[in-house]
Amino acid sequence: MSGTIHGRCLCGDVTIALSRWTPEISACHCANCRRAGGGLMAGFDAPADAVTVTGEVRRFRAVDFAERAFCPRCGANLWLRDDGGDYELSPALFDDAATFPLVREVYADCAMRFATLAGDHPRIERTEYESQNPHVEASQ
Numbered sequence: 001m002s003g004t005i006h007g008r009c010l011c012g013d014v015t016i017a018l019s020r021w022t023p024e025i026s027a028c029h030c031a032n033c034r035r036a037g038g039g040l041m042a043g044f045d046a047p048a049d050a051v052t053v054t055g056e057v058r059r060f061r062a063v064d065f066a067e068r069a070f071c072p073r074c075g076a077n078l079w080l081r082d083d084g085g086d087y088e089l090s091p092a093l094f095d096d097a098a099t100f101p102l103v104r105e106v107y108a109d110c111a112m113r114f115a116t117l118a119g120d121h122p123r124i125e126r127t128e129y130e131s132q133n134p135h136v137e138a139s140q
């Protein structure tokens with residue numbers, strides 16, 4: 001999709017504008033996402049050149065190939081980004097993301113019991129995901 005959608009963190013110090021994005025949500029239940037996100041993380045993609053960020057952002061390298069970003073004041077999760085890759089943005093920052101469908105879960109077999117998500121989207125298990133993304137395995 002293109003146009004402009006706007007997002008912000010909980011305290012409003014960080015704002016994010018997107019000029020292009022993919023209106024589809026992926027959820028991840030890997031160990032890092034569980035710990036960072038209160039049980040799971042969800043995201044939707046936008047290419048780097050379509051993302052405009054204002055405000056101070058803190059970055060954390062949870063794994064050696066990606067960063068997580070958050071607001072240093074309120075702690076809201078902003079994005080996960082593989083080095084040089086698209087942004088995987090937190091849907092909760094964007095009012096427009098409220099209607100984006102969930103299209104896949106990864107590490108579905110690692111989900112905490114409360115974090116079972118309804119729907120008939122693909123559920124990719126850890127073994128399958130890591131065989132398709134060999135750079136991930138060592139960091140889990």
Ligand SMILES: [Zn+2]
Pocket residue numbers: 009010011012013014071072073074075076
């Ligand atoms: Zn904030």
Ligand SMILES: [Zn+2]
Pocket residue numbers: 028029030031032033034041
């Ligand atoms: Zn994950």
